[in-house]
Amino acid sequence: MRNLHLRIWLFAGIIASIVLVSAHCTQSPYIQGEILYSNFCESCHMQDGSGLGAEIPPLAGADYIAQNQEKLACMIRHGIAEPLVVNGITYNQAMPGVEVLSDVEITNIINYVNQAWGNNHGTVTLGEVRKQLEACRH
Ligand code: HEC
Numbered sequence: 564m565r566n567l568h569l570r571i572w573l574f575a576g577i578i579a580s581i582v583l584v585s586a587h588c589t590q591s592p593y594i595q596g597e598i599l600y601s602n603f604c605e606s607c608h609m610q611d612g613s614g615l616g617a618e619i620p621p622l623a624g625a626d627y628i629a630q631n632q633e634k635l636a637c638m639i640r641h642g643i644a645e646p647l648v649v650n651g652i653t654y655n656q657a658m659p660g661v662e663v664l665s666d667v668e669i670t671n672i673i674n675y676v677n678q679a680w681g682n683n684h685g686t687v688t689l690g691e692v693r694k695q696l697e698a699c700r701h
Contacts, residue, residue: 596675599668603661604676612680618656620649623680632684635673636692637699639664666693 608614612623622628627649642660646653670692677684
């Protein structure tokens with residue numbers, strides 16, 4: 564009888580671990596994106612993606628992101644220093660690139676930004692991001 568209890572607990576433990584591990588795996592790219600966002604982007608674009616006045620454009624509800632998905636990877640890696648229009652407002656401050664981010668990390672940041680704060684811009688794959696980054700490699 565004791566032996567049976569032991570087996571049931573062992574079995575329950577294994578199932579619980581599988582559930583935990585798979586939950587972790589499905590969530591981790593988004594969570595990694597969120598952590599990277601808070602380390603590399605939040606100081607300018609704010610935690611809620613609202614930007615900062617006339618200097619820093621918003622990422623939450625930004626039409627620019629909806630319309631320029633193919634530019635985001637190169638922008639994150641190499642920065643951008645030309646005027647751009649977001650929701651009808653022209654911004655013209657340079658954004659620095661973050662060269663230390665890997666292709667995977669850039670993919671996870673884009674997917675975080677695409678889905679955070681009520682944004683709904685779908686997802687990009689690592690393959691798509693790599694193709695974009697090839698085009699702007701210096
Ligand atoms: C030092 C401040 C700063 C940091 C850090 C920064 N940005 Fe920016 N970002 C800007 C500015 C300024 C612009 C406008 C650039 C221009 O006018 O050419 C911009 C523009 C953008 C845009 C396009 C415009 C829009 O609002 O849709 C996106 C997308 C973007 N940033 C995402 C990011 C992401 C993701 C990160 C982190 C990897 C990041 N930025 C880090 C300042 C920053």
